[in-house]
Amino acid sequence: MRAQLALYFSCVASTPTLINHAVVLDAGGELLSWLQPQSTAYAQFLDRSLVWFYNGTVPLDPQTGLPYYYVHGQYPKVDQETVPARQVAWGVEGALAVWAFNGDRRALEEMAAPFAGYVASFNGTAPSPFAWAGAAFACGNPEELVFRGYNQSRLNGNGSGDGYMILEPDKAADAGLAYATLYQVTGGAGWLAAALSAADALVGNMVRAPDATHSPWPFRVHAPTGAVLEYYGANVWPALRLFDALADVARVGGAGLVPRAADYAAAREAALAWALTFPLANMNWQGQWEDMIIETTVPTNVNSYQPCKAASYLLDRREAAAPNWRNLTGALLDYVWRVYIVEYSSPRDPPIQWGAPAVAEQTFDRNKMGIHTAHWAAVAARYANETGNATLAALASRALNWATYTLQVDNTSLVCNGDMNDWFPIHAVLPAYFTAAIAAAPQWSAPNQSHVYRSTSPLVDVAYAPARVAYATYDPAATVWAVLHAVPAAVTAGGVPLPRVPPGGAGGAPQGWWSAAPVAGAWGGTVVAVTVHTEGAGGGVEISLPPGPAPG
Numbered sequence: 001m002r003a004q005l006a007l008y009f010s011c012v013a014s015t016p017t018l019i020n021h022a023v024v025l026d027a028g029g030e031l032l033s034w035l036q037p038q039s040t041a042y043a044q045f046l047d048r049s050l051v052w053f054y055n056g057t058v059p060l061d062p063q064t065g066l067p068y069y070y071v072h073g074q075y076p077k078v079d080q081e082t083v084p085a086r087q088v089a090w091g092v093e094g095a096l097a098v099w100a101f102n103g104d105r106r107a108l109e110e111m112a113a114p115f116a117g118y119v120a121s122f123n124g125t126a127p128s129p130f131a132w133a134g135a136a137f138a139c140g141n142p143e144e145l146v147f148r149g150y151n152q153s154r155l156n157g158n159g160s161g162d163g164y165m166i167l168e169p170d171k172a173a174d175a176g177l178a179y180a181t182l183y184q185v186t187g188g189a190g191w192l193a194a195a196l197s198a199a200d201a202l203v204g205n206m207v208r209a210p211d212a213t214h215s216p217w218p219f220r221v222h223a224p225t226g227a228v229l230e231y232y233g234a235n236v237w238p239a240l241r242l243f244d245a246l247a248d249v250a251r252v253g254g255a256g257l258v259p260r261a262a263d264y265a266a267a268r269e270a271a272l273a274w275a276l277t278f279p280l281a282n283m284n285w286q287g288q289w290e291d292m293i294i295e296t297t298v299p300t301n302v303n304s305y306q307p308c309k310a311a312s313y314l315l316d317r318r319e320a321a322a323p324n325w326r327n328l329t330g331a332l333l334d335y336v337w338r339v340y341i342v343e344y345s346s347p348r349d350p351p352i353q354w355g356a357p358a359v360a361e362q363t364f365d366r367n368k369m370g371i372h373t374a375h376w377a378a379v380a381a382r383y384a385n386e387t388g389n390a391t392l393a394a395l396a397s398r399a400l401n402w403a404t405y406t407l408q409v410d411n412t413s414l415v416c417n418g419d420m421n422d423w424f425p426i427h428a429v430l431p432a433y434f435t436a437a438i439a440a441a442p443q444w445s446a447p448n449q450s451h452v453y454r455s456t457s458p459l460v461d462v463a464y465a466p467a468r469v470a471y472a473t474y475d476p477a478a479t480v481w482a483v484l485h486a487v488p489a490a491v492t493a494g495g496v497p498l499p500r501v502p503p504g505g506a507g508g509a510p511q512g513w514w515s516a517a518p519v520a521g522a523w524g525g526t527v528v529a530v531t532v533h534t535e536g537a538g539g540g541v542e543i544s545l546p547p548g549p550a551p552g
Helices: 002-014 038-048 084-102 106-120 169-186 189-204 237-253 261-277 305-320 325-343 370-387 390-404 424-440
Strands: 220-222 228-230 360-362 365-368 451-455 459-465 468-473 478-484 490-493 512-515 526-534 541-544
Touching: 038 084, 038 390, 038 424, 084 106, 084 169, 084 424, 084 451, 084 459, 106 169, 106 189, 106 424, 169 189, 169 237, 169 459, 189 237, 189 261, 237 261, 237 305, 305 325, 305 370, 325 360, 325 370, 370 390, 370 424, 390 424, 424 451, 451 459, 451 468, 468 478, 478 541, 490 526, 526 541
Parallel strands: none
Antiparallel strands: 220 228, 360 365, 451 478, 459 468, 468 541, 478 526, 490 541, 512 526
């Protein structure tokens, strides 16, 4: 009996674990997802990723009676600041990704949109006549119902966090983008008003001559007066996307909806020019996280999030962002690999774990985290698709496998081995990185399932049936990437058949659909990648399929 116990405990001790899960390896010793079978691992992750927010298991805060994520930044930890603006932005992004994937709106309707409405009100937004009126606060004190910055002394007494009445303009832009997207999805006028207010705050407080040490918007400002606490923050990408979204609103809905469209366009061009001149050239990616110390001198805390956001923007906008977008994207991926995968590592957190690259967050916190690993994987998969780099694509897949280990059996999502808490915005945004990656690598989609993974314009409707996928986009001129269980029998837009065309269209055809023959899935079965492009066709798109299983 003693010998049997010794053998048992030696086996347990030798089994590697990752974020509470026993590690699953393939025959070559490389990392697979803990969600098995591997062929459906990403589909399982996406179906489960946000369930915790709406299945009745989110605890209520005992002091306020609100869902825990309203008045806390993470769970079960209770003394960390709330991060309302980022929770709005990432909650909307993740909820929309899940809805597109499986048609389930519950995360949007029960978590993301209600919390966004709470923050867009007086509860989380700088009021008039503040200099930054209309901007969402990045932080709040735990268990306080109104967010007005985080009292620094409450975070270990080390000066970390924003401070009372301090906000972060990039987070206000992030929330503004979420409001604009919710307007596009729902048509609610209140969402557009909130987005316009955020954009007005950004334009009204823009630095007119930004340089190497002064970004177009400071990282931290005093909301009532506009006084600057930190001058440099390289995360201009949410502001650019907010201005892009409002330009789409003006084009699709009419110029009268966006009275200051010209001002927003000018601000976008100025901020993009600054980014091309400075951080995209010198890789000075600083000024990001709410719980970091205020650096009043030259900042020293670079992070992996911003270069991945920059790469995503370049991949989306391509020549409209920069003629050399492809080279810039490659340089950003090289930088993240060199610093946050290789340099920011340790024997406890090595750069490559069972063949999977793992990505650290920042200079001041070098833990390898699921969110940044998945974020990098999404960008790497898209860039690999552009360049035909099969080695990079394989690394991105293993990185996604690593990120699945953040999801727990109870559907909470933990940050990393070094932080066993559920940071709510991190939990919420993860599915968006998975869907972006699979859109670029359809062989990773689950065989015999049909899903929409990406669109150039927000979906306003999506529905799945065994022989049908139907959707509509805010902008009728849109491109949608789906992976289906079979080659479509027909595709219509507004009831009118769309032609099947080669990749990129044929003979100048303004719209159509393209599909390859079924290809082998990465882990078995077959999948069919389909791209649909419409140009102003009225009504929604309907994809008719041979009968097959509904998603999920």
